[in-house]
Amino acid sequence: MSKVDLAQFHKAFYEESLDGLDAMEQALLALDEGAEDPELINVVFRAAHSIKGGAATFGFTDVAAFTHVAENLMDEVRSGRRPMEKAVVELLLRSGDTVRDMLSLSMTGQPAATAESQALLAELSAMVSGVAVAPVAAAKAAAPAEAIEGWDIAFRPFDYLLKSGNDPARMFRELEALGPLAVTCDASKLPALADMDAESSYLGWTLSLDAGAKRAAVEGVFDWVDGDCDLTVTPRIAAPAPVAAAVAAAPVAAAAPRTVRDPAANSESSSVRVGIEKIDTLINLVGELVITQSMLSQFNDGVDASQLEMLRHGLAQLGRHTRELQESVMSIRMLPISTVFNRFPRLVRDLAQKLDKKVVLDMRGETTELDKTVLEKIGDPLVHLVRNAIDHGLEMPDKRLAAGKGDTGTLRLEAFHRGGSIVVEVADNGAGLNREAIVAKAIQRGIIATGEGMSDEAVSDLIFEAGFSTAAATTDLSGRGVGMDVVRRNVMDLGGTVAIRSVQGSGTTFTITLPLTLAIIDGLTAAVGEEIYIVPLVSIIESVQVKPDTVRSVAGGGELFRFRDNWMPIVRLFDVFGCAGQRRAVDEGIVIVVEGEGTRIGLFVDELIGQQQAVVKSLEANYRRVTGISGATILADGSVALIADVTGLVRMQARRKAA
């Protein structure tokens, strides 16, 4: 077998294992929340079992040995010999993380067994055999092949670190508890005394820990300042020389420097897992295409008049199948947003535990489909927002109770279609943004001259300013400053926008709006004069023929009509779009009742033509944004039809009313 072949199998195994680990994590989290479904335990067991089998087949013996022990533990749970306790779930979750690390090490050809994995393996074995083993002792007892004899840590807090109540000295004492610690201070950034802000941190440290502690233990010390500092933790692996000079010990290439483990770390995969039903649709379509082709090929020798109808029929079929085929192929790129959302239960659980906060995660609209490319890039900004919401947005339980709210905060993650966009909202019911503090900080930073006359929205937007976030936004001003400019930049790279809505005392909502350039929508085609517009089906309530006696004119030239005991405005598309509508009286055409942003309006069109799937094309790519239009699509005859942006039309109507 050639080497390339093997590498291909490795990759498949790796991706499959990662999927297995994801499934395992989800099942464990469900179990953690008290679900008592034996199937969940089976899922965990199966995942571990497949990884063990695969790893053994490909010669990743370290991984196989590790998963073997984990599997034993799960087997005990599965057979009812051991209750599914918190401790077990916790250990298995950590095992999942470790297996993930081991796999990625294996994939890059490095030895998978690390001190960390050995220690965890000892813990697992201990639990299986019923003996409690102190983790540190286990690390030493395990004596892995490439023993880690110490850690080199480069730690440079951002200048606002002290204001968040973190004390480097305390962290160093914690590290010292793990083993002998050498601290070197880098004071090169220290300004002149006159320029010094007593509350800012200007120092950086290089720490050298002479103990084979677990990575988790070392990084755990820095958990509280994660995101507020530059941190590199590098294991020092025992060199052939028995005693390495403690200070000069260079990091060994085998383990590259790694920043604090981020659960979001998710490499972009170059393959797509496609639902079997999508493949089946494709196969069906190709089958139909072949049938149509063979039907048409009988006309090779010419057509006589009697066959014309058949030929026309065949060609129509060919056209339809081709279009469907195109749409199906495009839909393969579309994946449900749950692939991104799935990582959040774990993230929220871990963060809440770490911060001693009570958080309920409410996820909605997980089935909303997004283009794969967009999906891969939206993960990190979302993680950032979720972290911020839990860290800074939601208050501690006692504070919440004092504010008259329940002690458990709610974090809502929601995805849905709106107009021509996909909207992802991250909302918390925490303290909200502190206007005064933001204004003060922005003035200090020189971003604005004064906060007077600024709307709350404009103030909220300040936290996205680059100068604002890298500087001094911390918990004391309910700061959402950390890296918000990065969030905005990432979203903008995708052609989207981020908006904030914050109410002091009752929470903050971040709304990410993403274009769906590649998305396919179901739409109703409607004729207005000679033109055809597409109205997205999702926003349509129903279509009605309005009787003139249910219409009332209102001052200013507007018209209202009665729809199920509600009065709503009629928006004549030919007015809005400035085209020649042929039918002007309400009873001559059709009113499509649509809803956007919770408001209903009636769109008056000449007639309805039908329903069709539309591949949304961007108008902006070559032209510009047009109010009331979310994009364009190509009709069956090759001509272009514009897609109505219901939200935009609702806003236009609202503005007209205000004017």
Place this chain on the structure above:
Amino acid sequence: MNQQANSATAQPEEAAQYLTVNLGNEEYGVDILAVREIRGWTPVTRIPQAPGYVLGVLNLRGAIVPVLDLRLRFGLAREEYTATTVTVIVMVNGRQFGVVVDAVSDVVEVAPGDVRPVPDMGTTVDTEYLKGLTTVAERMVLLLDVDRLLQPQDAQMLEAALASTDVKAVA
């Protein structure tokens, strides 16, 4: 283009090729490197809130491409679209758009030294959209600055449109 090397002009730059198009009695040159394709006139889909000279959009192999009428752009009277009416698809700064002209006539080579500045005179065209003029076989050819055809008014318009949207969005 090597034969140009011995021409009297000491310009080291190579001659540029221009596609000449007709608009009434005048002849305009479009930098051929910007031209993507030339197609016969086909009806377009009108777009709302567009300036009058933007006729609409057409489907160019799946891309939605705006089409503007050069006559209307330059404030000339609108002509009937006939069999010789063509749409020249150009690509500028990564954006494609179509330009409707009366007819295309020729491809000419113009050495950089032969391009004269446009005197402020009574041409029908605002000199803003011209790079210069040149003479080819006794005919005057006005060289179009294609980059500016869909700009800058459109850029301003875009900003105005964005400013008027009540979306409180950060982008």
